[in-house]
Structure formats: C-alpha cells, structure tokens
Amino acid sequence: PAPWANAAEAPIKVGIATDLTGPIAYAGNADANVAKMVIKEINAAGGLLGRPLELYIEDTASNESVAVGNVRKLIQRDKVDMVLGGITSSMRNAIKDPIVARGKTLYIYPQLYEGKECTPYLFCTGPTPAQQCDEFIPWLIKNGGKKFALPSANYVWPHTLNVYARKVIEANGGEVVFEEYYPLDQVDFSATVNRIISNKVDVVFNTVIPPGVGPFFKQLYEAGFLKNGGRLACVYYDENTLNINQAAEIEGLASCLDYFKVLTKENPFDAKIQAAYEKDFPGNFLFAAGSAATGTYRGLKLWEAAVKEAGKIDRESVAAALDHAKIAEGPGGPAEMMPGKRHCKMKMYTAVAKGGNYEIVARSSGLVDPKEC
Amino acid sequence: MANAFVAAFEILSFGAIIVLIVLGLGIIASMMGIFNFAQGEFVLLGAYITYLAYAKGLPIWAGMAAAPFVVGALGFVLEALIIRRFYAAPIVAMLGTYALGLIIRESVRGLIGGFYLTVPEPIGGSIDIGAMHISAWRFTIIVITLLVMGGCYLLLSRTSFGLRVRATLENPSLARASGISTPLIYGATFAFGAALAGLAGALIVPVFSLFADLGLRFLIQGFVAVMVGGVGSFIGPVAGAGVIGTLSAALPWVMAPVVADVLVFVLAIVFIKFRPQGLIAGKGV
Amino acid sequence: MPEFLDIKHLDAGYGRSQVLFDVSLGIPWRGGVAVLGRNGAGKTTLMKTIVGELPAWKGEVAFDGRDISRRATQERVRAGIGYVPQEHSVFARLSVRDNLAVGSLARKDSSAVDRVLTIFPKLGQRLDQPAGTLSGGERKMLAIGRAMLGDPKLLLLDEPTEGVWIGVIEEITERLIELAKTIAVIIVEQHLDLALRVADYAYVLDRGRVALQGEAGEVRGNPELMRYLAP
Amino acid sequence: MLKPMSVVREAIAGDEADDAMAERVAAGRAREQVKAGPKVLPIVEGGVLVAALLAPLVLQDYLTVFATRVIILALFALSFDLVWGYAGIMSFGQALFFGSAGYGVALLARDLDITNIFLVLPAGTLIGLTFALLLGGFLLLGRHPSSVIFVSLGTLTGSYAADRLARGWYYLGGQNGIPSIAPMSLGGYEFSEGPAFYYLVLGILVVIYLLCRFLVRSQFGLSLAGLRENEQRIAFFGYKAQHLKAIIFAIGGAIAGLAGSLYAFHEGFVWPNMVGVVVSTQVVLYVLFGGSGTLIGAVIGTVIVEGVSFWLSDNYRDVWPIILGLLLLLVILFRPLGLISFVLGERERVGSFGEKPKEKRNAAS
Amino acid sequence: MPLLEAAGIKKVFGKLTALDGAALTVGENEFHGLIGPNGSGKSTLMKCIAGAEVPTQGKVSFVNTDITAFTPTERARAGMSLKFQITSVLPSLTLYDNILLALQAQCSLFDLVLSRTRRRLHDQVMTMLRQFRLADRAFDAAAALSHGQQQWLEIAMALAGKPKLLLLDEPTGGMSLEERRVTGELLQPIKQHCSLVIVEHDLDFIRDICDRLTVLDQGKVLASGTVSEIQANKSVQEIYLRRA
Numbered sequence A: 001p002a003p004w005a006n007a008a009e010a011p012i013k014v015g016i017a018t019d020l021t022g023p024i025a026y027a028g029n030a031d032a033n034v035a036k037m038v039i040k041e042i043n044a045a046g047g048l049l050g051r052p053l054e055l056y057i058e059d060t061a062s063n064e065s066v067a068v069g070n071v072r073k074l075i076q077r078d079k080v081d082m083v084l085g086g087i088t089s090s091m092r093n094a095i096k097d098p099i100v101a102r103g104k105t106l107y108i109y110p111q112l113y114e115g116k117e118c119t120p121y122l123f124c125t126g127p128t129p130a131q132q133c134d135e136f137i138p139w140l141i142k143n144g145g146k147k148f149a150l151p152s153a154n155y156v157w158p159h160t161l162n163v164y165a166r167k168v169i170e171a172n173g174g175e176v177v178f179e180e181y182y183p184l185d186q187v188d189f190s191a192t193v194n195r196i197i198s199n200k201v202d203v204v205f206n207t208v209i210p211p212g213v214g215p216f217f218k219q220l221y222e223a224g225f226l227k228n229g230g231r232l233a234c235v236y237y238d239e240n241t242l243n244i245n246q247a248a249e250i251e252g253l254a255s256c257l258d259y260f261k262v263l264t265k266e267n268p269f270d271a272k273i274q275a276a277y278e279k280d281f282p283g284n285f286l287f288a289a290g291s292a293a294t295g296t297y298r299g300l301k302l303w304e305a306a307v308k309e310a311g312k313i314d315r316e317s318v319a320a321a322l323d324h325a326k327i328a329e330g331p332g333g334p335a336e337m338m339p340g341k342r343h344c345k346m347k348m349y350t351a352v353a354k355g356g357n358y359e360i361v362a363r364s365s366g367l368v369d370p371k372e373c
Numbered sequence B: 001m002a003n004a005f006v007a008a009f010e011i012l013s014f015g016a017i018i019v020l021i022v023l024g025l026g027i028i029a030s031m032m033g034i035f036n037f038a039q040g041e042f043v044l045l046g047a048y049i050t051y052l053a054y055a056k057g058l059p060i061w062a063g064m065a066a067a068p069f070v071v072g073a074l075g076f077v078l079e080a081l082i083i084r085r086f087y088a089a090p091i092v093a094m095l096g097t098y099a100l101g102l103i104i105r106e107s108v109r110g111l112i113g114g115f116y117l118t119v120p121e122p123i124g125g126s127i128d129i130g131a132m133h134i135s136a137w138r139f140t141i142i143v144i145t146l147l148v149m150g151g152c153y154l155l156l157s158r159t160s161f162g163l164r165v166r167a168t169l170e171n172p173s174l175a176r177a178s179g180i181s182t183p184l185i186y187g188a189t190f191a192f193g194a195a196l197a198g199l200a201g202a203l204i205v206p207v208f209s210l211f212a213d214l215g216l217r218f219l220i221q222g223f224v225a226v227m228v229g230g231v232g233s234f235i236g237p238v239a240g241a242g243v244i245g246t247l248s249a250a251l252p253w254v255m256a257p258v259v260a261d262v263l264v265f266v267l268a269i270v271f272i273k274f275r276p277q278g279l280i281a282g283k284g285v
Numbered sequence C: 001m002p003e004f005l006d007i008k009h010l011d012a013g014y015g016r017s018q019v020l021f022d023v024s025l026g027i028p029w030r031g032g033v034a035v036l037g038r039n040g041a042g043k044t045t046l047m048k049t050i051v052g053e054l055p056a057w058k059g060e061v062a063f064d065g066r067d068i069s070r071r072a073t074q075e076r077v078r079a080g081i082g083y084v085p086q087e088h089s090v091f092a093r094l095s096v097r098d099n100l101a102v103g104s105l106a107r108k109d110s111s112a113v114d115r116v117l118t119i120f121p122k123l124g125q126r127l128d129q130p131a132g133t134l135s136g137g138e139r140k141m142l143a144i145g146r147a148m149l150g151d152p153k154l155l156l157l158d159e160p161t162e163g164v165w166i167g168v169i170e171e172i173t174e175r176l177i178e179l180a181k182t183i184a185v186i187i188v189e190q191h192l193d194l195a196l197r198v199a200d201y202a203y204v205l206d207r208g209r210v211a212l213q214g215e216a217g218e219v220r221g222n223p224e225l226m227r228y229l230a231p
Numbered sequence D: 001m002l003k004p005m006s007v008v009r010e011a012i013a014g015d016e017a018d019d020a021m022a023e024r025v026a027a028g029r030a031r032e033q034v035k036a037g038p039k040v041l042p043i044v045e046g047g048v049l050v051a052a053l054l055a056p057l058v059l060q061d062y063l064t065v066f067a068t069r070v071i072i073l074a075l076f077a078l079s080f081d082l083v084w085g086y087a088g089i090m091s092f093g094q095a096l097f098f099g100s101a102g103y104g105v106a107l108l109a110r111d112l113d114i115t116n117i118f119l120v121l122p123a124g125t126l127i128g129l130t131f132a133l134l135l136g137g138f139l140l141l142g143r144h145p146s147s148v149i150f151v152s153l154g155t156l157t158g159s160y161a162a163d164r165l166a167r168g169w170y171y172l173g174g175q176n177g178i179p180s181i182a183p184m185s186l187g188g189y190e191f192s193e194g195p196a197f198y199y200l201v202l203g204i205l206v207v208i209y210l211l212c213r214f215l216v217r218s219q220f221g222l223s224l225a226g227l228r229e230n231e232q233r234i235a236f237f238g239y240k241a242q243h244l245k246a247i248i249f250a251i252g253g254a255i256a257g258l259a260g261s262l263y264a265f266h267e268g269f270v271w272p273n274m275v276g277v278v279v280s281t282q283v284v285l286y287v288l289f290g291g292s293g294t295l296i297g298a299v300i301g302t303v304i305v306e307g308v309s310f311w312l313s314d315n316y317r318d319v320w321p322i323i324l325g326l327l328l329l330l331v332i333l334f335r336p337l338g339l340i341s342f343v344l345g346e347r348e349r350v351g352s353f354g355e356k357p358k359e360k361r362n363a364a365s
Numbered sequence E: 001m002p003l004l005e006a007a008g009i010k011k012v013f014g015k016l017t018a019l020d021g022a023a024l025t026v027g028e029n030e031f032h033g034l035i036g037p038n039g040s041g042k043s044t045l046m047k048c049i050a051g052a053e054v055p056t057q058g059k060v061s062f063v064n065t066d067i068t069a070f071t072p073t074e075r076a077r078a079g080m081s082l083k084f085q086i087t088s089v090l091p092s093l094t095l096y097d098n099i100l101l102a103l104q105a106q107c108s109l110f111d112l113v114l115s116r117t118r119r120r121l122h123d124q125v126m127t128m129l130r131q132f133r134l135a136d137r138a139f140d141a142a143a144a145l146s147h148g149q150q151q152w153l154e155i156a157m158a159l160a161g162k163p164k165l166l167l168l169d170e171p172t173g174g175m176s177l178e179e180r181r182v183t184g185e186l187l188q189p190i191k192q193h194c195s196l197v198i199v200e201h202d203l204d205f206i207r208d209i210c211d212r213l214t215v216l217d218q219g220k221v222l223a224s225g226t227v228s229e230i231q232a233n234k235s236v237q238e239i240y241l242r243r244a
C-alpha cells in the first residue's frame, strides 16, 4: 500500500478461492499462503505493468454452495481480474461456470487432477495423468513387479486416472489383477487387503484418499504386504500425507509429483522458495505438491509472465499470452504452457519414502507433456 | 481355512470397533432419549487427547487412560450447561447437539490444522499364527470392548444406578417425587456415555489416524445401529452395532464395496420398518 | 407447637395463570386431612406445590419446622414427603417390580415390598409387566404401594381411589386409617365418605381459595359444602 | 408418541423446581401482558415482503444474486416447515427431494436441451412429489404408526443413501456433479442471475407461501395440528391419519422439488451434497432458527442463517464455522421456539382455528 | 338385530389371558354398563371393540357388518367413538380446536382444504362447550385443564362425531358426586340416536343411567342382564365382597 500511494493506475486484482475451512483446509491454507508470498514478491519487485497487485482471498469451505456464493463475491463485488483456486474437481466444476461463463473472467486451476478439462479461459497448472504415469509406471514395473492392484476411492479422479494407468501398465507388460472402488470414507479394508495378499500382488497403485488411506496402508502392513516385498505407489503422496501412517507402515512407498521438498538439496531455486515460504509461514501448512501449492506458485508466475507479455489486463489479451507462457524457474524446475492446450509441461520426479522422508529415485529428463486437450 | 479365519477375525474386529463407538451413543439414546449428534466429537476428543499425550512425549497408554476421564468430565459439564434443557424435546436436542458437535469439531480441526495425523499403537505389530497375521492392536480392541461391555452390563443390571436412570428418563417429575436426584442422574449418565466415547476414540485412533471428521464418520452408522438394535435397553444398541459393524465389514467380501455401502443402510431401514422395536425390544437392561 | 406442615399465604399457578390464592393450611404430626373441592378448584395444584413440582409464587411452606419452599422436589421427598400423583403416577415403561424397587431405593430391607404385595395381591401377579400396561385400578394400587415404600412422614394422596374397585377401596381406606395413626396423611378424594373417614380435619377449596375448613364431621354437616362441590 | 410442539413447551416449563423459576414465571407474566395486543404475525409477514421487494433496489449486484439464492432456500425451508412445523413429521432428508429435482432438471437441460421454464419447473416439482410419495409411502404408511425418531432417521438415511448413490453413479457425474447447466429460458429470453431472476423466485415464493398459509389455516391445517399432537388419538375420530401424513409429506416434497429446480438453474450446477445430509440438516437449522410452525419463521430463519454465515465467512474467515455453531447453540438454548418467538406469543404461534370472540371471559358459567 | 355384537373375544398378553371368551351385545339406543373388578378386562374389551387392540380370537360385528379386521379409523367412520380411560386430549390445541377436530373428522378432504364446514360447525362447537361448562375456557390450551375438566372435554369430543355407539371408559373418574350427576344428565339426551357402553365403578351412577349391565371377572362374562337381574345375581354379589 504505502509505496503505491501515488501509483498511476488502480491495482490489479487477483482472486484466490480455496478451501480455508473444512476437511482439506490444510491444503487451501497452504495455497493461500503461497499466493500471499508470490504477490508480495511481485509487488516488491515493482508490481505488474507498473501497477500493484491486490489479493482477494475467499473461502470455498469444501462446500460447493458456499463456494459459489463466495466466488461471486470475487467476481461481482471485487471485480477481480483473475481467479485462481479450487482444489477438488467437484469444486472446480462448481465454480468454473460462475467464473468463466457467467463471470467472464480468467480461471487458473492449480491441482493435479484427472485431466479432460478443456474449457476456454480455464488454465490448469498441476500435473495430469500422463505426467504422473508415463515415466512412473515403467519404473514401478522395474522396481516392484508386474502384478498391479488398483484400489481406489470412488470418484472421478481415480476412475479417469486408472483408465490411463491401466493403459500404461499393459503397454509395459504389466497386468492389473483388480481395480476396485470404495466409498470415499470407507475405513475398513479387510476384504481388499485379503484380495491383495491372496493374489500375490506386486504393486498397489493406490488412489484411496484420506481418511481411508491410513487404515488401508496399516491393514496392508499388518497383513505382511511390505514384508513380502510388495510396493506401495500413490501419486498424490507428498510431505503432508507422510504423517498419516507410521513410517514403517509405508516404507518404500513411491510417488510421482512435480516437486518434493528434498529437491531443495539439489536445486537452489527450490531451496530459495522453500526457505522464503517457511520464513513467512512457519506453521503447519506445508509447501507441498499434493496440496496444489506448487501449482499455485506456477500458475501465478505463468500468469505474471502472460500479463507482462500482453501489457494489458483484459481477459482476451492475457489468455492469448498465457496460452504459450513460460517460466524458466518454478518449483521443481521450469514450466511451459502447451499452446492451445491450456495445460503445462513440467518436470516430474519419482520419490520413495524411507524412514518417514522422501528420496528422489528418478526424474524426467526434460519437461513432460501433459497430453491433454 | 486360514483365510476364513483371518476373514472372520477382521470382520469381528471391525464389529467390535463399531460396538465400542456405539456403546456411549446407545446408552445416551436409550437411557436419556437423546440422539446425541455430538457423540462423534466426543470420540474425536478421546482421539485428540491420546494424540496430545503422544505429541508431548508421554506414553500413549497414559493418554488412552486419561481420555475417558477428561471427556467424561467435559460431558458432565456440558450436560449441566446445555443438554439439560433438551430432554423434553428430542428433535431440538438433535439440533442442539449438532451445533455443539460442530463447535467441537471445528475447534479440534483448528488445533490439529486439518491434518491427518498418525498415533502409534501401544501394542503394535501383528500376532503371527503360522502364515496368518493378525493385528495385535485390533485383537486388544476386541478384548477391551468385551470387558467394557461386561462392565457396563453389570453396572446397569446389578446396581441401582441403572434403575434410577431409567426411572428418571421415563418420568422425571415422578422420579423426583420418588426421591431421585434427577439432575445428578442425568449428569452422570451423560458423562458416562461421553466417557465411553472418549475411550472409543482413544482406542481407535491408532487404527484410523487422527482427523477432524473421525467421529462424524461413524455417526450415522451409529444411529442406524441404535435403531436396529432397539432403543430402551443397553443390550439393544450393542447388538445393533454388532450387526451393522460386521455387516459393513463383511459385505465388501462378496460384492462391490460401493454397493455394499448403500445396501447396509437400505437393509437396516427396511428391517426397522418391519420391526420397529428393534432386534431386542426395549425391556430390562 | 408448630404444625408439622405449615402453609402460609400460598400463591401458585402455571405460567402466567394464578391458581392458588392466599392458601393457608396446617397439617398436624399425625392424622388425616382431607382436601375437597370441585373440578379445577386447585387441589392438584396445591399438592404439586407442596412436593415442589410447582414453585410457590408467594408464601411459605414449612415442613417439620423448616422452610422448604425453595428446595428441590427430591430433597423434600427425602425429608419425608411421599406423593401419589393424580395422573402419570407410575413409571410406564418400567416393570411393576422396578416401580416398587424405585419406591424402596432408600431402604435396605426387602420385606416392605412383600408387605405391599400382601395388601395388593393383584400386583404380585403382574410383577414383570410394564406398569404402563396395567389396568387403571392396578396402576393406582401400584402408585400407592410405591409411595408407602418410601416410609414417608407425610403422605400426599391425590385421588387414590379413582378407578379402583369397591372391594379394594375398602382395603385402601383401612390401610390409610391405620397409617394416619402414625403419620400425617393429606388426601384429595371425591368419595366424600371415604375422605372423611380417613381425615379428622378437612379443607374445602373453591377457585383456589380455602372456602371452608374444620373438623371432618363439622364440614360434612355444613350446608355450604354441597355448593362448593357442585360444578 | 412424541409431540413436537407440546414437548417444546414442556422444555421451557420443565425443571420447575429450581430457584430462579419463580422469577422467571413472574417475568413471563409481565412479558405476556405486554404482548396481548393486535396480531403480530401479519405485521411480520408484511414487513418481510416489503423488505424483499425493495432489496434489489438497494443491494449491489452480487448481493442481489446472493439474495436470490437465499429466497430459493427459503422456499425450500418452507417445504420443511410445512412437514415438520405443522404435521410433526420430522423429515431429516428433505434435501432428497430438493436435490433429486435439481438433478432431474439438470439432466433435462444437459441431455434433452429442455430449459423452458414452463417445462422444467413443473418437472422438478413432479420429481420432488414422486420421490416424496415413494419415501413417504414407505416410511409413513403401514400398520404401526411410525415414531418421530424412526421417520427422522429413516429420512436421514434415505438422503444419506441418495448422496452416496449420486457420488457413485457416473451418469450423474459422480462426485463432481453436473456442471454448467444452461440457463432457464422462456421463449428466447434466458433467465440469468440478477434482478429478473430475483423477482421471479420472489414471486414464486409469495405464491407458494400464500398457498401454504391458506392450507395451514384451513380445517385441513387443524387436522394436521391434531396429527402432530397425537396421531393415534385422531385416528379414533375417524381421520385417515396416515393418508394425511402422506399427503402433506408429498406436498412438502413437491415444494422442495420446485425449490431444487430453481436452485439448479440459478447456481448452474448440481452436486451430490445437494441431496445429502449436509443440506438436509441445513434446512432443519433454518426452520428451527427462525421458529417452526409459523411459515414466516422458516423464511426469516433462512435469511438470517444464510446472511450471518455470509457475513461471518467474510469477516472471521478462520473461525466462522465455530461462531456459527455457537450462535445456533445459543438460539436453540435460549429460544427453543426460534427467533420468531421474540415477537410472537405462544397462542398465536400454535394457532387457533376458532374465531376468538370479544366477550370471551363472560360466556357461560 | 343388535347394534353391536362382540362374541368369543379372547385377548392374550404374553402369559396373561386378559379376556377369555368375553361377549357383549348392545342393542339400538341401549345404555349398557360394563362392570367388574380391577383387571377383569373391561378396558381391554372396549379397546378390542374400538380397534385399539386386536383380539387374539373372536369376532366383532357392528351394524350387521363384521368389523373384526377394521382399523380404528374405519370403525370410527362406521359410527363408533371411544373415550379412553387415560385422558388423551390434544394438549397444545385449544378446547375449541379439540372439539372442532372431533367434529370435522369425517368431512371430505376437499371440504377440509376449503374450510367449507367451518361456519356450520362453529355453533356446534360452542354448544358442546357450553353444555360441558367449558365455554369460558374455549381458547385455553387443553393442557391447562384439571384432570376432571379433561374428562369432560374427552366426553364432549367423543360425543361430537354423533356416533351410533359411544364407548366411555370411566368417564367420571375424579368427579364428585354432584359432577357425576351432571354427567349423567348430559348423557341422557343422546339416547335418542345413540347407544352407549360405559365402564364405571360407581354402581349408583351405573344404576341410574343404564338399561343393561354386563359383569366381567377375570376376562369372562360373569353375568349379563338388566340392572335388577344383576343386582339379584349371587355370583355378582360374591365378587363385590371379594378383595382385589
């Protein structure tokens, strides 16, 4: 505010709509924090187009009906120039219409998800199934075995992801022993565990989500799955989710994401943003890939690049520039929008849990293609 | 054979967990006529206290032992301040306890930052019998559940406490006119139900990990169990919980879990429709 | 010597409607007192105020020399007041056995229950039945039996014989006469004869006020009485 | 048999033995006397209507859109009040009818391109009606009269199961629901959010409100009151109690369906929560908050609960669910009859169907 | 042909046989008293007739129709009306509404929704209330009545539907002698269009108003006949001397 007191033009308004309360509030708060950090950074560096950025944060409360109301506040009252947010797919579905179609505003969705979102003016900056499977699954087959089980929570992301994963598994000579869906809050998995053990499954490619995933991994562990050399794999597992189980219960769990905190050891830029984040927000809300924090960072930076290129802030111009925007540095490495696809290329890493921490075991050679739209 | 044994154990152990959770709910529903929507949050508090002990470096069993007392005491206070006003109006009670639950849940969510947190079991690992592995902690839960059930049964059947409670619920003004101190009885019963929930939370947190919606997860299941078992007795809800618990663990063995999930509820409602008094018609303890 | 139960200038009622107006009565240490009056005169209200089910708006209720008008019902009962309500006088969902057990919570011996069962043999045949399914008369017997089990020093009976069979009424009357030799009994009763056999003294309420009072025989002979009892 | 109204009153009058009682009684008396004046209900109703008519003129755009949503929810709350406040049927699954109608019209719009207001609104109403008849038929009819607790848990379970079904069923979009529903249309005109939509739903609300009001003040309404007080008893008068229950439950379902279809078009998407326990509980809260059994209480409750949560989530972002919970608890504790009981006396709230003659106190002996 | 004929009624509650082949016949415009010791099954018999209990065995016919399988609603619609022993008025409704509710029970749904009978019934309501001396309480909630007043309200409600057969279970409980007399007077005029079964313990009252009596003992009919026949009956006299 103070340094901008005599800025020539009104600030550019950035809207963040995310789950600040409710079951995934930890992710939403981390995203909001990241946004605050990035905006502060940009403002400190002189703003955008000579104008300051102003941040408007609204709660989506994991409740679609509350969310729509609050998003309308962003659009109609605050008249933001862009909205970034939504974590679950259902939230994206709920708010995209008020933002894009009725609100005529640009929308950036930061979370890893099932793909297939090809709405104009809606840009996705998290990993897609192709990015998470193409290199990961061959690695799993080499380092786990050929027999896969796909236990899943019953909603769109696992369904769509599994279709893709199955294709990759089979193309690489693997075999899916079973694919099964559970209610989202199922917490007893005795039948599933039994099926996994008795079918001698090598890799459990898991898309069961909390709260079920904790008891599930525990039951698997107790049934001797890990002892017998089984491999757990889970593509949304990041630093937050490590705490759901005791370290021993998920020893050797493999995940594939665009960022892990261990990268700070090898990657100075990652070390820089991680440190900056932890300095500003020392609390519990981690800067982690699975909760869309990296996608938020990437999204805001890509948008910044686009605005700079466009030199204007209206939706058409920014969207046109965002269509091919690039950043040289971001969490985990550079990122590039695929022209015409509204999804972005990024580097992907495979990590394995060892004693409660991740170790990077593989990385993509270049930027991975999202293969969407 | 071995497989069937493991299956039976797993199903039974989930049944025991549900029984444990429903015990307190059932006592409050049967004895006081209140469907306590905050019961899940008492479970959550029990779990949270256990977690706190663990996080502070105390032995976990100490947290587990403290949980029922702390939650019970809280229950006593809440009864005196709030629940007391609801006895004559069961529906208002549902809403009131719902609001109470919301407050507790959201506060705990704030305290744990909305995360899913692990708490190790005091007795970990598995009991190996040949090629079979049985979770030692689940086994412990079954044993404790049986003990607690037995204890409650004795308390309610062998002491005059149960009689006072039932008389008070039935006709409070007549109970007072018979010299029963109804406020004390209400408080004690509610505290007891809350304490059982606290214990349940403490025991299950290693199995399910700690998260704010832990208690909510079992609430509707618990209500249905109470209805299936029959309100008005101690045994009824316990039996109902046993049935619902084992059924929801057993059905996924033979059908798609998503179908099983809905089927349990449909079966339960149809059952209640045609046997409104429940499995065990409410008489005696 | 002060009266055992001493009510002075009592006002009471429900919500905003006042029912009792400046009622004063004294009950001696032993002996029966009848409270009479037509429907709606305020008899039940008076009983409820004495046991504390209704708060006294004004005035004083002294029992055994102490003011009890601020005490909770259960404390009054423990201090020695027994009460047989007019309606809802049993625990409907509890068995007959449990109803009696509630009555004898305060005492150690179980012989008293047997004594009640010899007075009302009918109850002995219904021990395991929920009291709510008892017939009207059986219910009254149970309520009286339960109140007697508490060994009260003052027994309040609100129409104890409503719906009771003539043979049993006789039995109850005898018991009450016997009881009134050792404790104080207040009886609200429509059977005038019965009431005045048990009672030595009678009060007649009219629209919440004491309209008439005196020795049983005196009241009985009072030509005004019928006017106060007619609707 | 549980009787909602009488029971609530006992709750207030209960525990008469405590010390503060006498004072409370006296205070109550004083309050009642002040209140014995002209009827307040019509004044309240009129006030609310005027406020509603003027709202879009003074509110910013986005608030008008918000208000539209609130009015649709108020319509939904009305359906619940009819069923619970008047007939004593505890429908803890009212969202089932609301949501299924929402899904129904969303499918019409998505798969058949039908968005004509004269088709979709009746269709939604019909869907609500049908589902209510089915569920109500199952829960309410039968040889034994069903207990309030059974009905409440039965409807709750119904709505829970529907929620689960919607999440699991792909055709309905699963967890994600059905997004981007085309706007409701009338010929070439499209109802997009804003004042036009607002006045449309306000008009519908007023009409439905008046119909409900007519219904509950009629002799039929008296029968409902009897039903709520003691279902078994009125059967002995010759009432077909279960039929009455099923009828009013179905009417409630139809109104909920109407509200649900408006909601779907206004929000532009439907999602599983809309049939589930969350929304079901929410509507119960609206009505209890405002005061059940008055119709206008349902409307006021909705406006206040929604308004306050809107405001809270703006101003106390991190803790607003806790504050909302506290607020609800306080109202339930100290105003178990809802906010409306601040201005409405007992008798007027419960209602009386006979005309009260002026010279009341000196009729007959 | 009698108006009501209940024959061979047996009612078993668990181990207890409350009614064991009881029978009751009531003619047109007959006032019939039902007496017997506590627990002899009087209320149970009334409930079996009105449909509140389902007899284990036996048959009830009313106006030449077998109504054994009828629901209470259907029986009420056929012209039966019951006052329970335990008063069950509708507590939070006004007295006026209680009576109106009873009066309009058999109106069609259409009439109810349009309130087409309201005006017509108003006078009847007020007349009933005046008859039962409750008019000044017309707009109080029924819960605010004393026990005896509730009894009157119940009788009024039972009478309201203009039944062919009125079943009264201990209508005068808690009433004084004088009040009973008034009740008797109120019942007399209905004889022109209605039969009555009344359970009472007060023999004088029964004697005054009843044409015939049936005496129940332990679930069986001990005797049935005119008042004087019964008074002369040996075994009836015997149970009057017996305790409980």
Ligand SMILES: Nc1ncnc2c1ncn2[C@@H]1O[C@H](COP(=O)(O)OP(=O)(O)OP(=O)(O)O)[C@@H](O)[C@H]1O
Binding pocket: C014, C015, C017, C019, C037, C038, C039, C040, C041, C042, C043, C044, C045, C046, C086, E143, E144, E145, E146, E147, E148, E149, E174
């Ligand atoms: N709950 C109540 N609320 C308001 N008024 C009441 C209530 N109960 C009783 N009353 C009124 O108080 C007055 C006295 O009632 P009470 O029950 O004391 O009469 P009673 O003498 O016992 O009559 P009865 O012989 O009929 O039992 C009556 O006019 C009655 O209408």
Ligand SMILES: Nc1ncnc2c1ncn2[C@@H]1O[C@H](COP(=O)(O)OP(=O)(O)OP(=O)(O)O)[C@@H](O)[C@H]1O
Binding pocket: C126, C129, C133, C134, C135, C136, C137, C138, C163, E013, E014, E016, E018, E036, E037, E038, E039, E040, E041, E042, E043, E044, E045, E085
């Ligand atoms: N639902 C029931 N379950 C078990 N026993 C019952 C039930 N209903 C009634 N009884 C028993 O059946 C017997 C007959 O009861 P009923 O009420 O018919 O007696 P009654 O003749 O009306 O007596 P009263 O004059 O005392 O009212 C009683 O002994 C009673 O305990």
Ligand SMILES: [Mg+2]
Binding pocket: C043, C044, C045, C086, C158, E146, E147, E148
């Ligand atoms: Mg009385």
Ligand SMILES: [Mg+2]
Binding pocket: C135, C136, C137, E042, E043, E044, E085, E169
């Ligand atoms: Mg009887």
